[in-house]
Amino acid sequence: MTVLGEVHYTFPDFFNGMDYRGEMQLTDYSEKSIKRFRNYLFDKYRNIKSLNDTLGSEYRSFNEINPPSKNTNTVHLNNFFEHLDYASSGRLAIYGWAAGNGQGPAKVRIFIDGKDVGYAESGLSRMDVYQAIPTLGTSVVGYRYYLDFRKMSKGIHVVDVVHDDNGKLTLMKSIDVPVIDRQQTKPVRVGEGIKLPEEKSMKFWNDYPETLQPVYYNPLSEEFYNFRKKEVAREIQKYADIVSSSCIGRDRTFSHQIAPMFNADWNEEKIAVEDSLKKNNHYNIRLNTYGSAFYGDYIFNWLKSLELKVMESQKCTLWLKTKKSSMMHWNIIITMVQYSLALTI
Known part of the structure; x- marks a missing residue:
């Protein structure tokens, strides 16, 4: 069973905004998201002095920290750690x-x-x-x-x-x-x-x-990127754990992820899916290849680097065929299967 599909961090204009044109923009700066980012930093550094020593910052508490969201080339910053652009993570x-x-x-x-x-x-x-x-x-x-x-x-x-x-x-x-x-x-x-x-x-x-x-290298921007990668992976893991704990089991639980690294002009940092494409104990990996990756060497070298191997997606297809759904929905799902790779450890 496939849980969710093409989970990624949010940014404006998905279809036209995956590259490096225009400003680096992200869209989840809600209070809950900011709180999770602060919790991520606290879990990593444990105290504000350790964070300040590492980042070269002068925060008095974790509650003062906000995720980077401004470009120093275009707007005034209250402090350097607000800076965010396509290269701010280094x-x-x-x-x-x-x-x-x-x-x-x-x-x-x-x-x-x-x-x-x-x-x-x-x-x-x-x-x-x-x-x-x-x-x-x-x-x-x-x-x-x-x-x-x-x-x-x-x-x-x-x-x-x-x-x-x-x-x-x-x-x-x-x-x-x-x-x-x-x-x-x-x-x-x-x-x-x-x-x-x-x-x-x-x-x-x-x-x-x-x-x-x-x-400009902003170490807080790098931390924000690492946090966002974990957020994407956790979202899939949460649903995968629900499915795998049922009669379906982990062996038949798959993601269906977008894979920006196969496209030279796609912005990996904006999409933030790297952690969700790593081997894990929650789900098997399925990813979109969008055509050309199937006959290029890059994808197979990538699989070797992560010690993943391609497996048949027939099981997932057969399972989908047994479900009651409209013909339109069924056709869409089968098309997705035809243009994806199912991977296992």
Whole structure:
């Protein structure tokens, strides 16, 4: 039995708002949600001094803490810990698409201040690109790299996005990234990029971020993200425990989760489902793949990393067939099964 479906944290305009366009907006700042966030912090730190020492804050009690909700680039903050944007938790998503050379997804390497830091994730879904350029023949053209700037020095760093074509390196995009401190000290250049010829033989585009887009690390924003991931997982667990304690049992209890990591332009932090896609003792994992993930390598590498394996979803389908429901509802459910993966430990 599937419990709930595509549970995620709330934000405006679900269908058009899953990416990095516009402001980072979340919608659950109710009194109950704020209280749960404060309880989460208390359970972790136990006393306000420990929290202040870790965050570098000056709160007098947990009751003074509110979840981050304002962007320091656009509005006045009462204190730095109110800051929230797409990178405030300390990771800047660098993503785009590259057509490759006909031998699978393009290999994209990332250099920071001239230093090679490894490959971006590649082979991610970009259905929007495929729909715009169907001659690509595939939507598995996305790439993504998360720049962890939490411990980077303050100042303007250079991120170079580089195509690695069997050892031949060409520059796709050079991005200046100002890492700003809490006092918003004027940044100075602290690094230089690499010198490479431009990439001219491959179709590609680096969507995000724009050059000179400032980033600020707010440790309370990181805590808020961790809290929201737990909130999503708990919501599914609550219903799964009710179902699994019945005659259905845990072995036949499944989630049906959205999986943003397979799509290069989807915002994982906004959706906050990471914890709900981990192995647990409450339910088996079922997730949507939205087409292209089925024939890309990325999803199967992800399964291996979590020690999950694909299992047939026939049991769930058969169970659904025995239930009395309208034909329209039945068709919708079966369509969902056809475009999902059922996983088990």
